Amino acid sequence: MNVARVIPCLDVTDGRVVKGINFVGLRDAGDPVELAARYDTEGADELVFLDITASSDNRRTTIDMVERVAAEVFIPFTVGGGIRTLEDARSMLRAGADKVSVNTSAVQRPELVSEIAAEFGVQCCVCAVDAKLRVNGSGWEVFLNGGRTPTGIDALEWVAEAVTRGAGEILLTSMDRDGTREGFDIDLTRAVCDAVNVPVIASGGVGSLGHLVEGVTLGGASGVLAASIFHFGEHTVAQAKAAMSAAGVRVRPA
Template sequence: MLSKRIIPCLDVHDGRVVKGTNFVQLRDAGDPVELAALYDQEGADELIFLDITASSDNRETMVDVVRRTAEQVFIPFTIGGGLRTIEDIRRMLRAGADKIALNTSAVQTPRLIQEGAHAFGSQCIVVAIDARSTAAGQWEVYIHGGRTATGKDVLEWAAEVEALGAGEILLTSMDRDGTKIGYELELTRAVSRAVSLPVIASGGVGTLEHLAEGLTVGEADAVLAASIFHYKEYSIEEAKRYLAQRGILVRGLV
């Protein structure tokens, strides 16, 4: 049967992995290609690189990271951050990425989802949604790395991106990101139920229990985590062993 996925996320700034709290305060966490290869060996199910470099001047740096990663990593990996055109998407896929994630550009140019899905297949178009709670049971879509409110309702946007041909949703709770108090389970579950696409839960994981909750209570298909793995608080193997003990189906290496 299909297993649940554990996905380490690497925020990349100028070709280095960094980790911030609530979208600010960056700390260096290593070389992306080295970390990616390590995660592959440890049994990560997929990887996501988010390029948080502000200017597009350094896009070539990211293409190089993708190219080098593709030579050493043999699990699927996704690239997100600053991709605005079909040509941007094509470059990343050509360099060896399996999927690309659209966030700000998807909101500003929804047709990019459709064109991307048509040109390269839905399976490689991930839409990343940054969500902030506005009232009980309500969330608003934010763009520009969480700086700009869009007035869009998260559940409506999720349904819209599915209709446009997205293959997967990467859902980040901005209220929880970097807090280590756990995923926003109500949000995760609401989006999982609103679409029939796989949903990746993101934002707030601090313990292995949080991973389990995201997959069970949150009904997510995959869980994304950054700092708990980068700083070696837990290994991927420990995470999988824990989830397996909780009766959650995960991929073992043997």
């Protein structure tokens, strides 16, 4: 049976969590270990750390962070952002990440997906895809660099290729919905879920607990990822799971 995952996403730079973390009772709102432990306690099924460090000089601090999280928090976590080479993936996995997520560099050089899957297995190779509805409405286009750079590549074709190459999971973000709080792009989520037979995590646009439910019931996603609704203390992961459970979505009890 499918058991939907609830996945808080944390942006990190220089080994610190940034952007609007607003938990009550934290000693240090930027400490990734403390935040990860908090989400673990609330019942988060996994965590995603998105490294937005601009300079590759500071990768060492990200690796240190991954090591500290892995030593303290015993739920799965993914590290994405700035994974450009097999060696980048290796260093994150060695440090204790369970999965690495590749995005821009995989579109630029799809062999990276094959290499990571061949070396470490499909289970740790997540392909993150940022997609946007074409202006004429004829499907979705892959965007790079956080939604700034169009590629002309069809999103459904790209996810199919990524899975063929060994991606074990798709982390799908709608650039039309990201930051809008209007809910997931359900059509996009459903189309991607129909295009591949690996788990799909829906992302982008969550503004309410009902949106999380829809990602699974309407979109067909295996998991739902959200940032702001958890970070700002609007909702806890436990509340998200209660809402999903009440709507008939099977989840691990918080």
